[in-house]
Amino acid sequence: MRPVEQAVRESFGRLVAILASRGRDLAAAEDALADAVLAALERWPADGVPERPEAWLVAVARRRLVDRVRRSKADATLERSLSILAELLIDEPTDGAAFPDERLRLLFVCAHPAIEETIRAPLMLQAVLGLDAARIAAAFLVPAATMGQRLVRAKAKIRDAGIPFAIPEARELPERVESVLEAIYAAFGSGWDDVSGGSETSGSLAEEAIWLGRVLTRLMPGEAEPLGLLALMLHSEARRPARRDSAGRYVPFSEQETGLWQRAMIAEAEATLARAAALQRPGRFQIEAAIQSAQAGARLTGEPGPEVIALLHEALWIRAPRIGVAVARAVAVADARGAEAGLALLDELPGGPVAAYQPYHAARAEMLARIGRAEEAFAAYAAAIALTGDSAVRDHLADRQRRLLS
Amino acid sequence: MQYAILFYETDKEFATRDHDAEGAAYWGAWRSYVDEITASGVVRGGAGLLGPETATTIRLADGRKHVQDGPFAAAKEQLAGFFLIEVPDIDAALAWAAKAPCAPIGVEVRPTLSGM
Structure with missing residues (x-):
């Protein structure tokens, strides 16, 4: 990432958070900041960059917000407008003191339970990092106009x-932090790593999600789960270069060339997970990161063995009993205790939710193939292929399916 | 901000209201909720409602009134009462909603139009 981009990304969310925290109007805050940036582009080259550029931007943006509220005074929301105006006009300390970092509040707003779950990650990417709707839409495989409308609707709901x-409040904090973490993980593109493929396209926001993760760990240094999530994302991201071969073909985890893994990132992931563990408050994301850590270790050094990895999956299942975890657990158990044991776990899953779940069929096909139930494996591969959007993964599965015939 | 908190109940709760034994628990729970929220000073208005079998719905079509026996929409959960409350934000409104005896069924929270 270029330094300018980094600077914009760092200050955008901080300034939006400051501007929005008074009026609660995220869309208006973003518009006002965009206006202020435009004004800066016109003025700074001629007048020189002000001594405190951020304070200058906030002051200009706040004037825009005040103008806007004044203009809307005539409508039915008079009473509310006046109270917002009063809040906006409260002076910020300007005696050289730095602005407080309000981004944590912004993250909690974007992941509020009253906001529809699937729009939380896009909201964060836009409000905190300043990504535009078209870029977010592409990553979430949604038409740009649709994503734009959904973001507008969500911001209207916030206001x-x-x-x-x-x-x-402390009482609600763990649950609310969880929803912030879930949204960041959704931005990262969960589930596409090692189990049986999935879409690589969602990974294109991985860098931004890791950035959000870093922001969160800085804002909540005493919380263990944000560190766990960051470690998880770093582990997964470290393997990205190994996930495709030179021809662009999908490479499953067990066949990845470990020399392509980004060792510095793995080291950072391990250090981050150690910091989380030192806080002695285990949680779902820390266990997921520990699984990634163990899987990497197993490939690199042969330690720990598959039984440890299966046990970690069982610990995760207890904390997060969801379909993706169930399938990953079955795969780990198959590796440790044989394909029959893995299949038995898959067969326990209720048929409804798994019918359209690609990793379930892909995992089942692998296990059936391993124990020579070729006909059933063939059908399971067919089901998995039909549910796979990523063409590289589809080719990989079709290749495995063909091998059954030889 | 001002919010409407809308309480929903099913046939079972509506029937319980007239039941001797279970009715006492039902009314006791509502009584203490209403006392608590009223004492807190947030209430600006509200009422409990008689059951959906007492509802009448009117629709105007081609200038003619079509009056129908029954609630607006046939649903398992029906509006059973509401409060208008004045609180700082949605979290405060949701906290009051969650305390209602009918919270297991569901309570809808909506901001009111201001200036009307």
């Missing part, structure tokens, strides 16, 4: 429903 720019 109209009165979602507070506040750190949740």
